[in-house]
Amino acid sequence: GVSENKVPDKPKVIDYQKIYNQIADILEDNDYDDGSYGPILVRLAWHASGTYDKNTNTGGSDGSTMRFSPESDHGANAGLKTARDKLEVIKLANPGITYADLWSLGGVTAIQEMGGPIIPWIPGRKDAEDGSKCTVDGLLPDASKTSNHLREIFGRMGFNDREIVALAGAHALGRCHPDRSGYSGPWTTSPTLFTNDFYIELLKKKWQEKKWKGPKQYVDKETGELMMLPSDLALIQDKKLKPYVEEYAKDEELFFKDFSAAFHKLQELGLTRTGEETVYRFKRTSDEEVK
Ligand code: CCH
CATH class of the missing domain: 1.10.420.10 (Peroxidase, domain 2)
Structure with a gap:
């Protein structure tokens, strides 16, 4: 029985469709007043990525900097702790996925499961170590303006x-x-x-x-x-x-x-891609039985 010890560790392949299905499964948990976590998960994915600045190539979904203060306390992000906390169960069950990918996948899952379009999705976001790359306040749109x-x-x-x-x-x-x-x-x-x-x-x-x-x-x-x-x-x-x-x-x-194209683009802002990455198109859970 020694020989199997020589088999090199298989690179850990993350089953993102499985994580999608797990997120889909908690959307309508009855511990939340609004009937579905879907909308707030979409808002989390949007606020994590909508900080992007093309001129300085800063912000965006890479880094999941909203985990840290001061970004977590920005006025525009009020309430999003509810979404981040809910996704914590998925992170515990899948330690290999980064928070940055999980929040993005959460938005994509929610849109598709609520009957929206398929959103092509690419993993690979990393988590920042600390809050030093937090974005400045005021980068997200102000609802009182035109x-x-x-x-x-x-x-x-x-x-x-x-x-x-x-x-x-x-x-x-x-x-x-x-x-x-x-x-x-x-x-x-x-x-x-x-x-x-x-x-x-x-x-x-x-x-x-x-x-x-x-x-x-x-x-x-x-x-x-x-x-x-x-x-x-x-x-x-x-x-x-x-x-x-x-x-x-x-x-x-x-x-x-x-x-679908615009939300995909939003999720990609600030990420460096080679073009060789796998682009996932997840199956809706409601499509599972359909042939
Ligand atoms: Fe939004 N949004 N949003 N929004 N938003 C709010 C809620 C949601 C603006 C302001 C607000 C986008 C664009 C804008 C969602 C997705 C997107 C709220 C209420 C405000 C204010 C927050 C609260 O009280 O809970 C403004 C200004 C803009 C300017 O364009 C874009 C883009 C997206 C996604 C693609 C979703 C979803 C919600 C509902 C969240 C919930 O908890 O129900």
């Missing part, structure tokens, strides 16, 4: 007008929490389903300023149940952005295609 600000922030990441509008469609998901952002309410009537409803509601409803002590936001005139941020309404106030809102409201397939 299109010039969106162009400035998303332009810094390397996104154009069409991509700004495509990414904004993620607001079909989830809601604003007064104790996190100060804003309140969901954008759509199906906040745990990935659809093009954000654009449909934005165009269809009459939006009026909410009468309250909180920050300026809009509610729909008819029911008062749906909301828009000033930065959301900016997408139809700006003459160059509005045509994309109209396209995506009419054509969900086009939205899915453009969103």
Whole structure:
């Protein structure tokens, strides 16, 4: 029996589809009020990567610097501890995956499992040792501002007008929490389903300023149940952005295609790739039995 000791250790291949399935499995755990962890996992993946600055090649999802203060305490990241803590069980079960890859995969899993498009995904992000590479505050968009600000922030990441509008469609998901952002309410009537409803509601409803002590936001005139941020309404106030809102409201397939490409690009910002990497396209758990 000595001979098998000479067999060199097999390189550890991580089964990312297995981790995807494990994340899918905890999305609807009933220890969270919103019915699904999906939306907050998408927000975590977005805030981890949306700090990218193409001019200095800093920020982005590599490093998972949001684990450390001060980035964990940035106002824009309020509430995301809930998502990071939930993913801790997956990390414990799969110590080989980095936090940076896990947060990114969490977003991709959530989008696909909530009915969204397949998002091609590449692993390889590393975890920073400490908080020395934390990004500065103020790199993520400010919801009280309008299109010039969106162009400035998303332009810094390397996104154009069409991509700004495509990414904004993620607001079909989830809601604003007064104790996190100060804003309140969901954008759509199906906040745990990935659809093009954000654009449909934005165009269809009459939006009026909410009468309250909180920050300026809009509610729909008819029911008062749906909301828009000033930065959301900016997408139809700006003459160059509005045509994309109209396209995506009419054509969900086009939205899915453009969103998938833009979200993939977001997750890749700041990473050095050779082009030889395996690109994963995960199977949705609901597709498993389908042949
Ligand atoms: Fe967003 N977003 N987002 N957002 N966001 C909020 C919630 C979500 C802005 C502001 C806010 C993107 C772009 C923007 C999600 C995904 C994306 C909230 C409420 C604010 C404020 C947070 C709270 O109170 O919990 C602004 C400004 C922009 C400018 O463009 C992009 C891009 C994405 C992803 C592609 C998701 C999902 C949520 C719901 C989170 C939840 O917990 O329900």
